[in-house]
Amino acid sequence: MEQFVVTTIRLSAPLIFAGLGGLFSVRAGIFHIGIEGLMLAGAFATVAFGTATGSVWLGILGAIAVNLILSFVYWLLIDRFGADMIISGLGLTTLCVGGAAFLMNALFNKRGSMTSAVRLPQPVVGPQEGLLAFVSELSILAWLLPVFVFIVWLLLRRSRLGLQIAAVGEYPYAAEAAGVDISRTKLIAMLITGLCCALAGAELSVGGLAAFSENMTNGRGFIALAAILFGSLEPIRTTLAGLFFGLADAVGINSQIYAGESNIPRQFILMIPFIATMIFVTLRGAFAHRRHSGG
Amino acid sequence: MSRWLAIGLRVASPIALAFILGFTLFAGAGYDIVEVVNGLWQGAIAAPGSLEQSIRWAIPLAVISFGIIITLRTGEFNIGAQGQILLGGLGAASVALLLPGWPPVLVIPLALLAGIILGALWSAIAGVLKVFFNADEVINTLMLNFIAALLIQWVTTGPLKDDATRGETASTPRVDRMFRLSDGTGVSIELILIVVVAALLAWIIIERSPFGLKSRLVGSSPRVAAWQGLQIKRIHITTYLLAGAFAGLAGALEVLGPSARLVTGATPTLGFTAIVVAIVGMLRIPGALAAALFFGGLQAAILFLPIVSRLPSSGLRIIEGLVALLITAQFLWQRRRRNQGQKL
Numbered sequence: 198m199e200q201f202v203v204t205t206i207r208l209s210a211p212l213i214f215a216g217l218g219g220l221f222s223v224r225a226g227i228f229h230i231g232i233e234g235l236m237l238a239g240a241f242a243t244v245a246f247g248t249a250t251g252s253v254w255l256g257i258l259g260a261i262a263v264n265l266i267l268s269f270v271y272w273l274l275i276d277r278f279g280a281d282m283i284i285s286g287l288g289l290t291t292l293c294v295g296g297a298a299f300l301m302n303a304l305f306n307k308r309g310s311m312t313s314a315v316r317l318p319q320p321v322v323g324p325q326e327g328l329l330a331f332v333s334e335l336s337i338l339a340w341l342l343p344v345f346v347f348i349v350w351l352l353l354r355r356s357r358l359g360l361q362i363a364a365v366g367e368y369p370y371a372a373e374a375a376g377v378d379i380s381r382t383k384l385i386a387m388l389i390t391g392l393c394c395a396l397a398g399a400e401l402s403v404g405g406l407a408a409f410s411e412n413m414t415n416g417r418g419f420i421a422l423a424a425i426l427f428g429s430l431e432p433i434r435t436t437l438a439g440l441f442f443g444l445a446d447a448v449g450i451n452s453q454i455y456a457g458e459s460n461i462p463r464q465f466i467l468m469i470p471f472i473a474t475m476i477f478v479t480l481r482g483a484f485a486h487r488r489h490s491g492g
Numbered sequence: 493m494s495r496w497l498a499i500g501l502r503v504a505s506p507i508a509l510a511f512i513l514g515f516t517l518f519a520g521a522g523y524d525i526v527e528v529v530n531g532l533w534q535g536a537i538a539a540p541g542s543l544e545q546s547i548r549w550a551i552p553l554a555v556i557s558f559g560i561i562i563t564l565r566t567g568e569f570n571i572g573a574q575g576q577i578l579l580g581g582l583g584a585a586s587v588a589l590l591l592p593g594w595p596p597v598l599v600i601p602l603a604l605l606a607g608i609i610l611g612a613l614w615s616a617i618a619g620v621l622k623v624f625f626n627a628d629e630v631i632n633t634l635m636l637n638f639i640a641a642l643l644i645q646w647v648t649t650g651p652l653k654d655d656a657t658r659g660e661t662a663s664t665p666r667v668d669r670m671f672r673l674s675d676g677t678g679v680s681i682e683l684i685l686i687v688v689v690a691a692l693l694a695w696i697i698i699e700r701s702p703f704g705l706k707s708r709l710v711g712s713s714p715r716v717a718a719w720q721g722l723q724i725k726r727i728h729i730t731t732y733l734l735a736g737a738f739a740g741l742a743g744a745l746e747v748l749g750p751s752a753r754l755v756t757g758a759t760p761t762l763g764f765t766a767i768v769v770a771i772v773g774m775l776r777i778p779g780a781l782a783a784a785l786f787f788g789g790l791q792a793a794i795l796f797l798p799i800v801s802r803l804p805s806s807g808l809r810i811i812e813g814l815v816a817l818l819i820t821a822q823f824l825w826q827r828r829r830r831n832q833g834q835k836l
Binding site: 288291300465481482 | 626645646819
């Protein structure tokens with residue numbers, strides 16, 4: 198039971214970091230399909246910079262720098278050069294998948310996967326009694342998750358920036374008329390998305406295992422995007438959706454371990470987040486007017 | 493003439509830029525560019541069997557891109573080809589595996605048809621949800637890709653399991669030799685004939701049929717189309733069915749052709765590369781065929797390059813990603829436009 202809760206939190210944490218990060222872009226009207234790639238870039242860059250410098254914090258800083266640059270390029274292409282956000286976003290993901298594998302090979306002479314020399318600190322380790330058992334071996338990033346959720350909530354719901362982002366996404370003409378710089382607001386939103394995806398990637402690669410493998414994200418970026426939509430573009434609901442999707446993942450993994458006890462194939466449990474998102478998007482589409490493309 | 497030159501430049505310049513950026517990175521990482529270029533040339537064209545490999549990969553890319561061209565022209569954004577290919581493969585594999593010993597003249601058309609129908613139905617799910625419930629097709633086709641991948645994972649580890657395989661590469665048993673359209677090389681007269689027929693059909697649908705005309709109108713100016721009294725819902729549903737049918741056909745050709753079996757996690761990037769093929773081909777069938785050969789060559793080189801040069805195959809994935817990242821951008825000489833809320 199305790200182990201199950203720990204697994205759920207560990208699987209949810211990257212989804213919540215990436216989901217809440219992506220929320221800034223999606224609220225600004227950018228259906229940011231490159232989140233998957235940015236997460237992978239973050240995971241690799243953390244391991245690469247961390248291994249090179251010997252410090253996990255410098256690793257995360259490096260990952261944030263890489264993701265800010267990638268986000269800026271993506272913004273430049275879709276905002277300044279009119280590129281299609283979906284196709285460029287898919288391209289960004291392919292670039293990151295290829296880039297991570299290529300650089301792993303070129304810089305560390307490793308193929309497929311590599312171990313990380315550094316790992317995030319885990320405040321509580323080893324077998325624990327009582328409440329502490331629910332947080333044993335969770336990384337410091339996972340511990341900071343509630344703070345992160347609160348900051349995102351503050352930024353999106355209680356700050357001028359959050360208001361501007363929502364206005365740009367929902368009523369771009371009104372926002373422009375009110376003097377909001379649309380391009381700049383989008384850039385800020387996308388940079389925040391990049392930063393959060395670096396954290397999501399770091400949690401994935403150095404949160405538990407301390408390793409990076411080529412296809413480490415395995416669609417988690419797209420699941421994070423689904424969590425945003427499932428969460429109706431709201432920070433708290435997106436967090437809950439991330440927890441729910443992490444739970445489904447944990448159930449899927451456990452059913453693999455206890456095969457035979459349940460008759461439902463693991464794959465059908467793993468389908469739940471995707472089917473739930475489809476149903477939800479369909480219901481919302483049926484009952485509400487389309488707000489903006491991709492929303 | 494200058495119009496075609498402009499179009500050519502518009503397509504060629506992002507591709508050239510992608511190669512320049514990629515090669516700069518390779519040079520920076522200490523790889524010998526001459527060796528890489530030679531490896532590309534060998535892997536895509538010159539080495540024995542390379543040209544076959546290029547064509548082998550061009551075949552599915554071309555067939556899938558036909559369907560994507562139809563959807564993009566109607567103004568829909570279907571990124572679900574990946575799942576539709578898998579369902580097409582499932583249809584073909586099921587028929588071929590469940591009817592052993594039946595005459596091939598019966599089984600092969602049935603298998604192709606099953607692939608086409610399953611692909612079309614899978615695509616139609618997103619189409620119906622879009623048309624009748626206003627549910628976003630980008631999200632739903634994305635979700636359907638994951639559901640399809642898990643479904644195939646279940647099929648290949650459960651109902652149609654080959655006991656010799658497991659895990660990431662679990663697959664169905666091999667399809668009977670009689671039912672195959674080609675050997676492992678994936679190039680044969682039969683396959684090429686099917687692609688030619690598919691290309692002709694797609695060309696007729698797009699350029700010469702009432703549906704093609706109507707769908708283009710729906711895509712370019714939906715309001716005018718509505719005033720004209722076009723049945724927009726029907727056109728949209730037909731679009732999704734056609735897109736899924738072409739992707740399903742491609743999946744069926746994989747199973748009856750080079751792959752001989754349905755494999756979990758096979759060709760994970762094919763459906764996505766086909767979108768790039770459609771756009772590089774300027775949403776026209778001849779263009780898509782040329783683009784499919786180009787990206788087929790790139791795919792063949794990706795698989796070949798690690799053998800001849802030290803450059804890992806991921807290097808070419810970088811170039812593929814850069815092409816997709818840049819291909820829709822409007823550089824310098826084009827009219828810059830805001831495409832807020834506007835797809836493509």
